Every structure is written in C-alpha cells, then in structure tokens.
Amino acid sequence: MPDHHTPPPPTTDREIETLEEFDAVLARGSLAHHRIQAVDLTQRTFALLTADTEGAVFLGCPMEPDAAAKVRAAGALVFPPVPGLPFDPYRGHLYTPEELFAGLASSYEATPDARAYQWFQETKADGDVFASMLRAVHDDSISDALDELLVGARVVGVMGGHAMARGTEQYAGASRLGRTLARAGFTVATGGGPGAMEAANLGAYASVQDDAMLDEALELLAKAPSFTPSITDWAQAAFAVRERWPAGGASVGIPTWFYGHEPPNAFAAHLAKYFANATREDGLLARSNAGVIFLPGAAGTVQEIFDNATPNYYESRGEPTPMVLVGRSHWTEKLPAWPLLQALARERPMESRIALVDSAEEAAQALQQLTARDVTG
Incomplete structure (x- = not known):
C-alpha cells in the first residue's frame, strides 16, 4: 500500500495543464506527485490504469469511472469537474477575449462572461458556501496562470477610469501611451475593462502595426463610444477592429465579475478575470514590477494610487516601483491625490520615484526617467 505522506521528489515543474504535457510526462514514465489541471482525460483511460499516480492530484479532469477509481486507490487525489457551471474553477490558463465573448453574435447576454456574472450575482445573494469555495478555487487558478504568463516580464500597470469614452482625445492619448510602452518592451497590464483600460490595451494591440492603423481603429471604435x-x-x-487587423500585440487585462456590469475589453490578449475584486486589485499592482501609470479616474483609481503607494512607502530595500x-x-484640483502622495513620499525612498505629468504622451518618458534615476537622488 503506498505511503500517502511520502514527500514529492524535487522538480522544477510538476503542473500539467494540457493533454500534450500529459503525454510528454507519461512518456517519461510516471505521473507521481504531479498536478494535472483541467485536462480532459476521457481518452487516456489505459494510460491512467497503468501509470504510477502516487501522490498525484487531478483537478477538474474528466475521466472514465474505472480510471478515477484506480488512481484514487493508487494514492492520488481526484477533484472531479463541477457540472452546471458557466466557468471552470480549475482552469489552467487565462481567458481570451474570444472565449469570454463566445456567442456575441446573438447578444452579450449569451456569452460565458455574462453568464458567469449572472451566476456570481445569484450565488453571492444566497451565501452558498460551496459557491464561495468554487469562486476561491477559480481565482487561485487564475493567479497561478497569471504568474506563469508573466515570468520574466517587465510589467507596467496602466490605471484609469471606465468612463473614458471612445472618440475622445483622452482615449486616443491613452491608446498612444499603451503603444509606446509596448514598443519599448514593456508588458502593458490594465484592469481589463472599458475606458482608459481598453485604450491602453488597444495601444499595445496596435504596437506591431504601422502608426496609421491606430488612427483608423480609433475612428472605427468611435462609432460605439461606450458600453452603455x-x-x-x-x-x-x-x-x-480585431478582424480587420488580426495580428495584434499582446497585453494583459485583469478585470473582475465584482463589477460585472462593466465588460472586459477585447484588446487584451490575456484576461485574468476574477470574482474577488480585492484579489484582482492587489494582484494587478503587485505584478506591475516596472511601474504604474495612473490616468485620470475617480474613486477606484484614487484607491489604486494609495494601494500602490503603501508598499512603496514601507519598501525597506530602496527599490520602490x-x-x-x-x-x-x-x-491637484479635482481629486487632489498628488499633494498627499508627495507628503507621504518626503524623506522616503519613493520620493525620487513619483512624477506628475500633463498628458498621457509624457507618461512613458517620465516612467523611463524614474526607472533610470538612482533612488538616493
């Protein structure tokens, strides 16, 4: 009988997230102590019946009943798929716009994004502990996938309000900012929603095209200025726009079903959509390791400024972002966050890492200057 408490052998990567990875690991001889995540194994019954699965964990992997019984008996843990959900809590990868907006030709209400929001509203209201557990598992899976995607990336967060309408100069400026950042080698990350967030993701999408493409895209988008x-x-x-220019640059959006009335935007290649807004907010700022640019916004953007300022204020290594x-x-006038930020920054390492500029066009240059500046002044 296997010892279920035997620690797994040291290895660099024990996660299996695709059928191709499953076959490659199995070809090396053992699934022991691996984590197989949201992989359909219904066509791998013989492999499961014969493989070493001691200490393995199967998260939401469809498999035949005899295969599931065997791997359990051999010391594996099996968390079966949950039927009837509009999302997969064990998913191994981030969302794509095509996935969240599938069925848009009928209406947005038919899409997985809209159905997940409806499920969230219903289960949040009745306080079902099982539903809250599923949301937590889903969000942890998203965080894991996001970390895997961003390994080695220089991430710049672009924050701003959802009310910034297409067709405005502010929207155009935010899109040019996203394009400049992407062309400079940064990974653009936003809150993944409409307005300023969409504009920055659009700019990153346009970064691999000629300059005229963005101007044309802005004109096309202006015909539908808002999601309302x-x-x-x-x-x-x-x-x-994506159909006319299908080869766009990649960027990241991190939206939330907590604000599900605001849809995700279609220009972020990778969408890390969460149920818990607090997890989403903290995760977006924490992963913006090359800096954060705050476009004009309202309460949410003000909160993000000081959520980001707090770890910078207490940074002990002298490396605030x-x-x-x-x-x-x-x-300074409408929402005077800058004077308070300056007051916090005085006599702290973060003082030399903050800047106030007039326009989005100046923001990328200011960011690079702050990055190059020695924190001691």
Whole structure:
C-alpha cells in the first residue's frame, strides 16, 4: 500500500495543464506527485490504469469511472469537474477575449462572461458556501496562470477610469501611451475593462502595426463610444477592429465579475478575470514590477494610487516601483491625490520615484526617467 505522506521528489515543474504535457510526462514514465489541471482525460483511460499516480492530484479532469477509481486507490487525489457551471474553477490558463465573448453574435447576454456574472450575482445573494469555495478555487487558478504568463516580464500597470469614452482625445492619448510602452518592451497590464483600460490595451494591440492603423481603429471604435446602452454593439466594434487587423500585440487585462456590469475589453490578449475584486486589485499592482501609470479616474483609481503607494512607502530595500500620475489639474484640483502622495513620499525612498505629468504622451518618458534615476537622488 503506498505511503500517502511520502514527500514529492524535487522538480522544477510538476503542473500539467494540457493533454500534450500529459503525454510528454507519461512518456517519461510516471505521473507521481504531479498536478494535472483541467485536462480532459476521457481518452487516456489505459494510460491512467497503468501509470504510477502516487501522490498525484487531478483537478477538474474528466475521466472514465474505472480510471478515477484506480488512481484514487493508487494514492492520488481526484477533484472531479463541477457540472452546471458557466466557468471552470480549475482552469489552467487565462481567458481570451474570444472565449469570454463566445456567442456575441446573438447578444452579450449569451456569452460565458455574462453568464458567469449572472451566476456570481445569484450565488453571492444566497451565501452558498460551496459557491464561495468554487469562486476561491477559480481565482487561485487564475493567479497561478497569471504568474506563469508573466515570468520574466517587465510589467507596467496602466490605471484609469471606465468612463473614458471612445472618440475622445483622452482615449486616443491613452491608446498612444499603451503603444509606446509596448514598443519599448514593456508588458502593458490594465484592469481589463472599458475606458482608459481598453485604450491602453488597444495601444499595445496596435504596437506591431504601422502608426496609421491606430488612427483608423480609433475612428472605427468611435462609432460605439461606450458600453452603455449596448455592450453588444460596443464589443462588436472592438472585434471588427480585431478582424480587420488580426495580428495584434499582446497585453494583459485583469478585470473582475465584482463589477460585472462593466465588460472586459477585447484588446487584451490575456484576461485574468476574477470574482474577488480585492484579489484582482492587489494582484494587478503587485505584478506591475516596472511601474504604474495612473490616468485620470475617480474613486477606484484614487484607491489604486494609495494601494500602490503603501508598499512603496514601507519598501525597506530602496527599490520602490515608479508611479506616474497623468493630469495635473485632475490630481491637484479635482481629486487632489498628488499633494498627499508627495507628503507621504518626503524623506522616503519613493520620493525620487513619483512624477506628475500633463498628458498621457509624457507618461512613458517620465516612467523611463524614474526607472533610470538612482533612488538616493
């Protein structure tokens, strides 16, 4: 009888997230102590019946009943798929726009994104502990996939309000900012929603095209300036741009079903969508290791400024991440976050890593200057 407490052997990667990875690991002789995540194994029954699966964990992997019984008896843990959900809590990869917006031709309400939001609203209201556990498992799976995607990346977070409409100069400026950052080798990461977030992701998408492409795309998108009153029209305009220029640059969006009335945008190649907004907010800022740019926004953006300032304030190694606020009058008069940020920064290492600029066009240059500047001044 196997010893279920035997520690796994040291290895660099024990996660299996595709059928190809499963076959490759099995060809080496053993599945012992691996974690197989959301892989359909219904066509691998013979392999499961004969393989060493001691200490393995199967997370949401469909398999035949006799295969499931065998791997359990051999010392594996099996967490079966949960039927009836509009999402997979054990998923091994981030979402794509095509996945979340599947069925958009009928209406946005038919998409997996809309159905997941509806499920969230229903289960949040009744306080079902099983549903809350599924949400937590899902969000942890998303965090794991996001970390895997961003290994070695220089990530710049671009924050800003959802109300920034297509067709405005502010939206165009934010898109040019995203394009500049992507062309400079940064990975653009946003909150993944409409407005300023979409604009920055659009800019990253346009970064591999000639400059004229972005100007044309902005004109096309301006025909559906906001996700209200019709998310369907708003999203279809974005996919029309993607269809006309299918080879876009990659960026990351990190939206949330907590604000599910705000849809994700279609220009982020990778969407790390969460149920828990707090996990999403903290994760976006924590992964922005090359700095954060704050475009004009409202309460949510103000919160993000100080959520980011807090770890910078207490940074003990002298390596706070740069922070650039865009919109002098917005951040000094309308919502005076800049004076408070300056007050926090005085006599701290973060003082030399903050900047206030007038426009999105200046933000990328300011960020690079702050990155190059010695923190001691």
